[in-house]
Amino acid sequence: MTPYTNWTKKELHYTLKVHVSRLDINDELKVLWKNLIDEAFQSELWNVIYEFNGCTLVQDMFHPCPACFVHDYMWVSGHGGYISDRIFFNLMIAEGMSKSKATRRWFAVRFAWYFSFMWKYIFKKKFMNPTKAMIQMNNYFK
Secondary structure, rough: OOOOOOOHHHHHHHHHHHHHHHHHOOOHHHHHHHHHHHHHHHOOOOOOOOOOOOOOOOOOOOOHHHHHHHHHHHHHOOOOOOHHHHHHHHHHHHHHOOHHHHHHHHOOOOOOHHHHHHHHHHOOOOOOOOOOHHHHHHHHOO
């Protein structure tokens, strides 16, 4: 499923950053989130248009969903795991999702990680260390 193949990278980039700008969150989180979005668009480790699939198996709260976007980036580029899922959980809450719904989605991605994606990365030897933007975002939520 690739719902954004008719979008340009510029359109997608702009739309994601506008969504973040309009959220009722503090400016520090907005800057960190936008930095992570910028990093994802500059990364050569994934194809933004073809590998970002929205929110897998669930309806986007926003279209496109900024939390799902950065999570897809982290997983597809090889930065998956606990830190990416922790960031995802906190960003869903920042978008206004209820804690119970965010917890269900967090549990689903943890389950998918341990029973599928982790093994894919092990066999491909594609594990990557978190980037500076990911570490800054993770530290913000500590």
